[in-house]
Amino acid sequence: MDTDKIVCPVDRTLNLFNKKWCIQIIRDMFFGKKHFREFKEDKPKLSNKVLSSCLKELEENGLIEKKVLDDNPLSTEYYLTEYGQSMNRIIYELAMFTLNDETKYSKETRAALKDNFKKTLEIDD
Known part of the structure; x- marks a missing residue:
């Protein structure tokens, strides 16, 4: 086993919480699915760039899923996965x-x- 590659599970979890806005985004999704713009409604200092980055990281970690809707104009909806809900x-x-x-x-x-x-x-x- 390569010990250099072992990451403490507590550190991994806290690293997600340590990223600015990520825990608030996860918390917001416990109230239901959210559109991109809805995350920013009560967070005026949250930039689009930071929000996009955080959503991408949460998706890559399997905590959220993204669904592109066929609305006109196109919109995106985010929701917690079962893993994220845990x-x-x-x-x-x-x-x-x-x-x-x-x-x-x-x-x-x-x-x-x-x-x-x-x-x-x-x-x-």
């Missing part, structure tokens, strides 16, 4: 880590946000 637990746990910090959110806000994440990410206790 990140729901990881994203939920990341959110819970932050929400458990009692100095950042009130008890009521933490409860509401936890409930919202559970529903959106389809988390069962």
